[in-house]
Amino acid sequence: MSFSSDVKRELSRQLEMARHCQIAEIAGIINMCGQIISQSDKILVKVQTENPAVARKYFTLLKKAFNINVEVLIRRNTQLKKNRIYILVIRDSHQVEKVLLATGLIIKQNGYVYIKMEIDPLLTQSTCCKRAYIRGAFLGGGSVSDPEKTYHLEFVNATYKHSKQLQQLINSFGMDSKVIKRKKNYIVYLKEGEQIVDLLNIMEAHIALMNLENIRIMKEMRNNVNRMVNCETANLKKTVSAAVKQLQDIEYVDQIIGLHNLPSSLEEVAHYRIQHPDASLKELGTLLNPPVGKSGVNHRLRKISNIAERLRKKRGGQSYD
Numbered sequence: 487m488s489f490s491s492d493v494k495r496e497l498s499r500q501l502e503m504a505r506h507c508q509i510a511e512i513a514g515i516i517n518m519c520g521q522i523i524s525q526s527d528k529i530l531v532k533v534q535t536e537n538p539a540v541a542r543k544y545f546t547l548l549k550k551a552f553n554i555n556v557e558v559l560i561r562r563n564t565q566l567k568k569n570r571i572y573i574l575v576i577r578d579s580h581q582v583e584k585v586l587l588a589t590g591l592i593i594k595q596n597g598y599v600y601i602k603m604e605i606d607p608l609l610t611q612s613t614c615c616k617r618a619y620i621r622g623a624f625l626g627g628g629s630v631s632d633p634e635k636t637y638h639l640e641f642v643n644a645t646y647k648h649s650k651q652l653q654q655l656i657n658s659f660g661m662d663s664k665v666i667k668r669k670k671n672y673i674v675y676l677k678e679g680e681q682i683v684d685l686l687n688i689m690e691a692h693i694a695l696m697n698l699e700n701i702r703i704m705k706e707m708r709n710n711v712n713r714m715v716n717c718e719t720a721n722l723k724k725t726v727s728a729a730v731k732q733l734q735d736i737e738y739v740d741q742i743i744g745l746h747n748l749p750s751s752l753e754e755v756a757h758y759r760i761q762h763p764d765a766s767l768k769e770l771g772t773l774l775n776p777p778v779g780k781s782g783v784n785h786r787l788r789k790i791s792n793i794a795e796r797l798r799k800k801r802g803g804q805s806y807d
């Protein structure tokens with residue numbers, strides 16, 4: 487199951503709400519995945535979805551808010567054989583009118599009916615109904631990417647007008663959704679993890695919200711661990727390459743003048759470095775008698791390197807053997 491269908495399944499289970507919210511949610515669903523079809527003197531409302539949870543929710547909302555038993559047709563998608571398409575149709579003209587007038591999707595003037603596939607401002611006056619409308623719009627035409635991969639949530643709108651209205655509605659909750667045109671559609675989208683969390687909260691998808699938060703925390707921890715490991719690896723590489731250089735210098739000094747000709751403090755540290763090529767400066771310091779701190783060891787090793795450098799110069803400008 488995708489994260490998107492998890493969210494929709496959770497939203498489809500929310501049924502305890504006031505009638506005004508039920509109507510707002512129905513409007514959101516019809517505006518996103520519905521059609522108002524006028525055939526000669528008749529109008530019918532058709533909602534089409536591949537998601538059974540969305541079909542179930544729409545069916546239940548119509549039953550609760552208007553006491554309508556909507557007709558359900560199931561078709562197989564001919565291209566994708568496993569997918570079913572659920573088509574829910576309201577045919578009875580009395581019922582059609584009841585639903586469309588209440589959702590503000592038609593207006594009647596002087597005996598004429600005007601179809602308005604828009605968000606009726608009267609419908610989304612209160613915060614609860616704003617939330618319900620967004621929920622319906624997500625069920626009808628929304629999707630959210632798997633947060634393990636990327637943060638992206640979008641609503642696919644058929645018209646520019648509806649996309650701008652939906653954007654405004656979402657942004658009235660302090661969000662920063664954007665609109666972009668994709669092929670024939672207008673996409674309202676959110677890109678940041680935090681904004682997606684906020685939108686799930688607006689829609690009251692609390693389980694999905696918690697799952698998303700957990701994934702965000704895990705991702706952040708993984709990033710921190712990776713950063714730490716990278717940093718440690720870099721430090722280790724530095725230590726190793728410094729030790730390699732020290733060993734080269736010590737061996738060179740030994741070959742040319744013999745370590746026994748170095749001052750005893752340098753000879754001692756040189757011997758320990760040969761015996762413990764992987765030890766850190768601090769560890770080498772504890773082996774010395776008396777023990778010496780990290781900077782003391784560094785100082786002595788640097789002196790050896792300077793001697794090696796001088797010897798190399800004397801022997802004809804070669805930097806390395």
Ligand SMILES: [Zn+2]
Pocket residue numbers: 504506507508612613614615616618
């Ligand atoms: Zn309400």
